[in-house]
Amino acid sequence: MTDDVVQELALLRDLGYTHLDLAGAKRVATSPAIATATATDTFAEGTSTEAEWAALRAETHNCDACRLAGTRTNVVFGVGSTTADLMFIGEAPGRDEDEQGEPFVGRAGQLLTDIIKAMKLTRDDVYIANVIKCRPPENRNPEPDEIEQCRPFIQRQVALVQPKVIVALGRVGLQALTGKSYAISSVRGQWLDFEGIRLMPTYHPAYLLRTPSAKKDVWNDMKKVMAELGIQF
Numbered sequence: 395m396t397d398d399v400v401q402e403l404a405l406l407r408d409l410g411y412t413h414l415d416l417a418g419a420k421r422v423a424t425s426p427a428i429a430t431a432t433a434t435d436t437f438a439e440g441t442s443t444e445a446e447w448a449a450l451r452a453e454t455h456n457c458d459a460c461r462l463a464g465t466r467t468n469v470v471f472g473v474g475s476t477t478a479d480l481m482f483i484g485e486a487p488g489r490d491e492d493e494q495g496e497p498f499v500g501r502a503g504q505l506l507t508d509i510i511k512a513m514k515l516t517r518d519d520v521y522i523a524n525v526i527k528c529r530p531p532e533n534r535n536p537e538p539d540e541i542e543q544c545r546p547f548i549q550r551q552v553a554l555v556q557p558k559v560i561v562a563l564g565r566v567g568l569q570a571l572t573g574k575s576y577a578i579s580s581v582r583g584q585w586l587d588f589e590g591i592r593l594m595p596t597y598h599p600a601y602l603l604r605t606p607s608a609k610k611d612v613w614n615d616m617k618k619v620m621a622e623l624g625i626q627f
């Protein structure tokens with residue numbers, strides 16, 4: 395057994411997966427659509443344009459529409475394939491993200507990366523962003539007016555990427571994205587709709603660090619996403 399296989403099995407065990415049905419299983423790296431997605435900030439003719447992304451990125455980096463502009467180190471725009479079939483959307487940057495200018499790079503980010511890997515994908519296959527682009531001080535929840543000011547940026551990112559599936563990570567991110575007061579424990583694992591796109595709410599990786607027993611729930615949710623995208627386990 396190779397080291398990669400050993401690591402993969404250990405990760406699946408850590409996510410709460412207890413059984414592998416190997417009978418007739420066909421393992422593929424990615425769905426055909428995802429497999430064509432390339433590296434960060436690549437542009438596909440007819441889906442999104444470099445000019446639109448550049449304008450949106452510049453607008454976001456120069457934004458001072460809410461008080462969070464005064465305390466940020468970096469604007470955390472988003473990373474990944476601009477033609478991805480799958481978007482992960484979280485709440486707001488934390489300390490590590492604020493320092494590095496990239497979403498999900500701390501301990502919670504590493505766990506998200508592991509989850510993406512368990513889905514037979516890489517961070518370059520998907521697009522990762524937060525609803526709020528600047529870190530709230532002391533990692534407090536974003537205020538309603540901050541969410542309202544920042545929401546158009548994630549809406550425009552979604553419109554440019556045009557993913558088939560969005561995974562909303564955590565209650566605050568889900569509520570900020572949709573503008574609806576969902577309880578994450580009630581809607582987790584159920585398909586919702588966001589502007590005509592399939593939306594799967596699940597727990598935030600930071601919650602999984604505090605509550606490892608919930609990893610199995612998230613893995614079950616990700617299996618639904620894999621099925622929706624045609625990724626065979």
Ligand code: SF4
Nearest residue numbers: 457460463527528544
């Ligand atoms: S959080 Fe959003 S709205 Fe507020 S300053 Fe940053 S980019 Fe602008």
